[in-house]
Amino acid sequence: MLTAEFISQRELKVAELAADLVIAGGGLSGVCAAITAARAGLNVILVQDRPVLGGNSSSEVRLWILGATSHMGNNNRWAREGGLVDELLVENMYRNPEGNPLIFDTILLDKVAAEKNIRLLLNTAVYEVGKSAADVISSLTAFCSQNSTRYILKAPTFCDCSGDGIVGFLSGAAFRMGAEAKDEFDEKFAPTETYGQLLGHSIYFYSKDTGKPVKYIAPDFALDDIAKIPRFKSFNAQDFGCKLWWIEYGGRLDTVHDTEEIKWELWKVVYGTWNYIKNSGNFPEAENLTLEWVGTVPGKRESRRFEGEYMLNQKDIVDQHTHFDAVAYGGWSIDLHPADGIFSEKPGCNQWHSKGIFQIPYRCLYSKNIKNLFLAGRIISASHIAFASTRVMATSAYVAQVVGVAAKICKDHAIDPADIIREEKIGLLQTALLKSGQHIPGFSLHDETDLVQSATIQASSELVIDEMDGPAQFLPLDISTAQLIPLPAGEFPVVVLQAMAEEDTQLTVELRTSVKAGNFTPDHTVTSMVFDLKKGSNSLTLNFDHTLLNAAYVFLMFIKNPLVKLKFTERRITGMLSVFNLVNKSVSNYGRQTPTEDIGVDDFEFWCPQRRPNGLNLSLGFTPALNVFSAINIRNGVDRPTVQPNAWVASYHDPEPKLILDWEEPQSISTIHLLFDTDYDHPMETVLMHHPESVMPFCVRSFSLSDEHGVVIYQEDGNYQTHKVIRLAKPVLTKKLVIHMKHPSDLVPAALFSVRCYA
Known part of the structure; x- marks a missing residue:
């Protein structure tokens, strides 16, 4: 039995912890920053004020993770x-x-x-910042409600991934809330004058079919008049979870300090909505439904934005500006919501897309006036307009990975975050990021320590496409359809295809390209032709007499005609993709983006893929044959399709695909990086949606590595990841490395983006 004498006051248990990097906030951004830094060799403390990790992506909020792919509803391919x-x-x-x-x-x-x-502290909220100087943080103080412990967390470097920017705020870091006036950054979409209205919070709910009638009695606090919601007729018994993202409120309040008030208002809306669905009589299909889950933590969109040495703005996104210190990219639309949220007469969002992905510079990722404070997640240095794009989780977390690597450079060189720019170490950071699999638009990896750079590369085969053969089917041209074709510089090949016509008709075919290299918006029409089709089978020969000055993807487009069927192949190949002039209302894609006024965004068409099992490639023949899948691609420093596939692809007739790396002298190899194709075009939404497969069809599942004597030094069956880092128990001394692979399936040939070897 424990007893304690009466005293006037007691102190909490105190634990002092030290690390190389302290990260406040365990949302997806904090998790990615922490793991990246830990794998780089830093000791990390990750402090999270919730019982689980993931923030808005966690089971507490249940929002899917998205970024540049935007539900496959924009023109950002791969x-x-x-x-x-x-x-x-x-x-x-x-x-x-x-x-x-x-x-x-x-x-x-x-x-x-x-x-x-990583030392993980859950249920632990930061509430105080210690400083050794006006512009230097020395410690964070946090309290854990579950073990009644006060933590003092010390480090030379800190990162704020908290969403609301608690560390930056308490430390005195410069920040903003609300919209800037359009003249500050020359942003045409910004207001004439500054205002404090923000994007609001959301709370979601889940329903479940119990198989028998379920009654519902709403709590007294539930919204009693559903007509107070202008869009109440949009509610239905089928939508749940983050499909109800537009249940939003709080944009006119203080989205930091009024969060509890906002949460209660959202609860009123959610329970009132469910009362309407269950008891209005308008939804008989809801009779057996029960309310399974309602969020208790609102998903936040916007609060503080902190100032770095550069503030990303609308022109950076729309014009796709290049930056010498680019370290990441974004591609979500400029996505602003009405401040009144669900109570607004306006649409729930106002999304404007750019023609391609845009660079995010390193100068946006650290405070301009607190020397040792990194910024990551949605609080990075961006205008209100640019924030509307960078705020989404996949983009926020991608930026946070940069911080994890940058913090290691800061430790190794005993410098502050800004010194990576001032001491010209940005190239070091970019190289480390590219090696980790981080794509930076416009950059390629040049790694002198990679032994593959000095190897002679051979392959058992290389895919050369004279005909897109394989099992085929004719599908109606109900939607305008295009095949993305990667071509080297030079003359456009002659293309042959098959078309079926229900009656005599015409087929319009266009050849388009993207004005900006690396984009997948077909905004330049090279030429077009019209074919007279006879009823029945037609063989078409397309000879555009066009010369490409640079390697690029081109769009071979077939304009909608329901009387025509085109031949498609079931064969899928890395870097080959069909796209369609689709409508995707969930991301404000109506087939074409047409601004009604001059708000600084572009007018262009959307050409997007269909989700598998749809979206087959067109069955085309090429003369000369399409030859862009060379083995030499594995060391070009780009690990995904951009202006070319950037992959070695084996012939699908090769029974045992393999790559052979030869050196004149024996090489000591201890680490091998392999980068496979897990379909960078698939957004992989994390919650709510069901996906047709658990392993991407392009991914090599089985492979092995052998030395010059044929001795197997590594073997794996069942791979499904993109980036395999193989660390051998003992270095291998060899003049030859052979990579043996199996085709993922009969319809998908083996492919590999990169091989890197290190001593």
Whole structure:
């Protein structure tokens, strides 16, 4: 039995912890920053004020993770974020294609727990900042409600991933809230004068069919008049979870300090909405439905934005400006919501897309006036307009990975975050990021330590396409359809295809390209032709007599005609893709983006893929044959399709695909990086949505490595990840490395983006 004498006051238990990097906030951004830093060799403390990791992506909020891919509803091809974000999304796809948010919680916890360099503090809220100078943070003080412990967390460097910017705010870091006037950054979409209205919070609910009638009695606090919601007729008994993202409120309030008030208002709306669905009589299909889950934590969109040495703005996004210190990219639309949220007469969002992905510079990722404070997540240095694009989770977390690597450089060189620019170490950071699988638009990896750069590369075969053969089917041209074709510089090949016509008709074919290299918006029409089709089978020969000055993807477009069927192949190939002039209302894609006034965004068409099992490639023949899948691509420093596929692809007739790396002298190899194709065009939404497969069809599952004597030094069956880092127990001394692979399936040839070897 424990007894304690009466005293006037007691102190909490205090624990002092030290690390190389302290990260406040365990949302997806904090998780990615922490794991990246830990894998780089830093000791990390990750402090999270919630009982689970993931923030808005966790089971507490249940929002799907999205970024540049935008539900496949924009023109950003092969744009899913790389590095650790990709690893998490691919892992979730493998374990959880049904989109169960509880499973995603465990994936994040698993990944963090696996890193011995991370000290994780859950249920622990930062409330005080200690400083050794006016512009230097020395410690954070936090309290854990579950073990009644006060933590003092010390480090030379700190990162704020908290969403509301608690560390930056308490430390005195410069920040903003609300919209800037349009003349500050020459942003045509910005207001004439500044205002404090923000994007609001959201709370979601889930329903479940119990198989028998369920009654519902609403709580007294529920909204009693559903007509107070102008869009109440949009409610239905089928939508739940983050499909109800537009249940939003709070944009006219203080989205930091009024969060509890906002939460109560959202609860009123949610329970009132469910009362309307269950008891209005308008939804008989809801009779057996029960309210399974309602969020208790609102998902926040906007609060503080902190100032770095550069503030990203609308022109950076729309004009796709280049930056010498580019370290990441974004691609979500400029997505602003009415301040009144669900009570507004206006549409729930106002999304304006750019023609391609845009660079995010490193100067946006640290405070301009607190020397040792990194910024990551939605609080990075961006105008209100640019923030509307960068705020989404996959983009926020992608930026956070940069911080994890930058913090290691700061430690190794005993410098502050800004010194990476001032001491010209930005190239060091960019190289480290590219090596980790982080794609930076316009950059390629030049790594002198990579032994593959000095090797002679051979392959058992290389895919050369004279005909897109394989099992085929004729599909109606109900939507205008295009095949993306990667071509080297030079003359356009002659293309042959088959078309079936229900009656005599005409078929319009266009050849288009993107004005900006690397974009996938077909905004330049090279030429067009019209074919007279006879009823029945037609063989068409397309000879455009066009010369490409540079290697690029081109769009071979077939304009909608329901009387025509085109031949499609079931064969899928890395870097080959069909796209369609689709409508995707969930991301404000109506086939074409047409601004009604001059707000500084472009007018252009959307050409997007269809989700598998749809979206087959057109069955085309090429003369000369399409030859862009050379083995030499594995060392070009780009790990995804951009202006070319950037992959070695084996012939699908090759029974045993392999790559052979030869050196004149024996090489000591201890680490090998392989980058496979996990379909960077698939957005891999983490919750709610179901996906057709748990492993991407392009991904090589089985492979082995052998030395010059044929001795197998590594073998794996069942791979599903993009980036395999193989660390050998003992270095191998060899003049030859052979990579043996199996085709993923009879319809998909083996492919590899990169091989890198290190001593």
